[in-house]
Amino acid sequence: MAKKGILLINLGSPRSTDVKDVKEYLDEFLMDEKVIDYRWIFRALLVRGIILNTRPAKSAEAYKTVWTEEGSPLIVITRKIQKKLQEVVDVPVEIGMRYAEPSIETGIRRLVEKGVSEIVLFPLYPQYAMSTTETVIEKAEEVRKKKFPGLKIKYIQPFYHRDIYINCLAESIREKLPESFDALMFSYHGVPERHIYKTDPTKTCNMNDCCYKEVNPSHQFCYRHQCFSTTERVIRKLGLPEEKVMVSFQSRLGKDKWIEPYTDQTLETVPAKGIKNLAVVCPAFVSDCLETLEEISVEGKEQFLGAGGEHFYYIPCLNDDDRWIDVIRTLCEEKLSQFYLV
Template sequence: MLNNKGILLVNLGSPKSTAVNDVREYLDEFLMDEKVIDYRWIFRALLVRGIILNTRPAKSAAAYKTVWTDQGSPLIVITEKIQKKLQERYDIPVEIGMRYAQPSIEAGIRKLVEQGVSEIVLFPLYPQYAMSTTETVIEKAEEVRKKNFPTVKISYIQPFYNRDIYISCLAESIREKLPEHFDALQFSYHGVPERHIYKTDPTKTCNLNDCCSRDSNPSHQFCYRHQCYKTTNDVIEKLGLPKEKTIVSFQSRLGKDKWIEPYTDETLETIPKKGVKTLAVVCPAFVSDCLETLEEISVEGKEQFLHAGGEHFHYIPCLNDEDRWIDVIQTLCDEKLNEFYLV
């Protein structure tokens, strides 16, 4: 029987409005997460509350205004569309929660519990594993569960960066949106500090040099950088593209610490000089379009590329609520739902 089962889709989150105070509140929760800025609390507070929150909210609020829709935040709106489509395929409840701001993970779990759910499949909507994404979602969900819902069982869907159903879905989505002629396809992933790669590697076998390209290495299941390159290589193979026509880069770095390279902004400024005049960009670390894709890449990134001598810039949207992506979500959820019967 499935009457005590439920599904919780978890995404990053968004400010509740474009007002500076709302953006400040959101950034405070987000950046004060020790999985995002992994300094000791006092140093994190000095950086975030002493510096960043005094300068960044107004700029971020202005950026959010350029992507905000009549329905609200693009990320929230798209996640709600995914929820609605997935709910149409299930007789069990499907809810959403955000790691930061509202609706919270706690609110999502509570909604499920109020509908009689005691076993939850929680789906972090991140293809690749990272300390600042999958890990912090699971940690927060477990904190909420132990404190408020100790009898509830949660099963977590693992990163799916290399699952063929996902790779095929992403490749087909890209294929349909690629311009007929292009010089390069750039895969821009959200960046993380280099130290995060080492911190999330319990095997201590990662060196951020040649191990990412090995067929197997104990650190691969925890290494965000490897998983990004694996996703890229598998998609390239599905598309039948030569590697020399593709680029991998990492965006959205914060502060002066060393982040994984190459950086997207620097790449956009240099590739026109290497003959790339028509560029297509996709952002496979995100499954839903958001500020980082709609503003940072398709607006700021486009300006950087064209200013550096590029001629044509084509942003390829995320999977969003495409039916083929809903198929993938359903398949992965079904696998976890079936596991409940094997325990």
């Protein structure tokens, strides 16, 4: 029988906090046409002509605030997930990053060197987006066709709505929520509005009420809908009233319109509305990283408190929580079993 393996994919991180390494990482990341979806010449002018001349130094300083003795938090946490998962499954487990090392190609090669010919590839993103799930699958297919043509890969689909994930996320939030809070903010990574339309092959999305319809053809491709759906399912599980919950979108880049409301603007306005004690969770991420540890728990906290807030509580990602490892194991084993059905 063919030997099987699991490849966990996360975003990636610079090799170090050195400006040169950060610049190299940002170049690969931002030059991805699934991230900044301009024609190559305009993307290059923006990224290499403007962004990479100013942003790397600032980003390097931000990375220094979250870097650990072991390295990048995202890489360290993903390796911990790999180790824990390997202890509960009987097939080899490797990791790969969409950007920088260990790359997707590196992860695949390590599995192939162990004799693996059938891989379950798991993009560690609960919701589907062009700049996350789609670019991972596209890159993996590119590598497979060029370097490993005999390899079979099955991809785990977005799991934002799966009960095992919702239960896990809800319990993690419940344990970390303060006894007293005025509101719980779900801050998701933002994307440009045009990405929502581009990823909708059904052309039924109107960026308005369709996200809230029980059934709509675009839901399986709509990041915005999937974020709202995750929130709705979690607050139902937690038994929270809707008036104590907010949804916002962070990390926007450039002047294009991104999906709203924006996290930074929300943090600056809600204290005036009587929300003085705020808890924030970031369910677009399963591993804590720069966007959660620095952008939210440091910058976001400063924005909120500076606007008159009194207490700010950041709720960590699932990271290597044993319940989350069990979710990963279950989803992987479901997909592994499909190889036997071919």
